[in-house]
Amino acid sequence: MADYQDRYPTNAPGAFYVDEQCIDCDMCRLNAPQFFARDDEGAHSYVHRQPTLEEEIALCREAVEECPVEAIGCDGEDVEIDGKNRSRPANSVRQ
Numbered sequence: 001m002a003d004y005q006d007r008y009p010t011n012a013p014g015a016f017y018v019d020e021q022c023i024d025c026d027m028c029r030l031n032a033p034q035f036f037a038r039d040d041e042g043a044h045s046y047v048h049r050q051p052t053l054e055e056e057i058a059l060c061r062e063a064v065e066e067c068p069v070e071a072i073g074c075d076g077e078d079v080e081i082d083g084k085n086r087s088r089p090a091n092s093v094r095q
């Protein structure tokens with residue numbers, strides 16, 4: 001199970017994140033390159049863009065399920081933009 005406290009700082013702020021358990025297997029990046037990228041220096045994945053649409057969230061949820069070491073979490077914090085909290089949409093990804 002991914003731990004929000006162990007997430008990489010390169011993750012885009014939001015619900016989805018990759019934590020330090022990532023073994024750089026490439027699966028999330030192959031299946032959802034719109035949201036997952038590789039940190040070449042650290043040799044791990046990170047979320048470079050948070051999903052917003054329902055189908056995008058579903059794709060990232062699949063990535064959570066498929067990660068072989070459970071390094072992807074979806075219980076991150078809500079995003080703050082310009083000092084205002086932007087609550088998650090109705091289809092919240094928090095579990």
Ligand code: SF4
Pocket residue numbers: 018021022023024025026027028029044045066067068069070071072
């Ligand atoms: S699927 Fe999991 S272990 Fe593989 S690169 Fe993505 S976050 Fe890392």
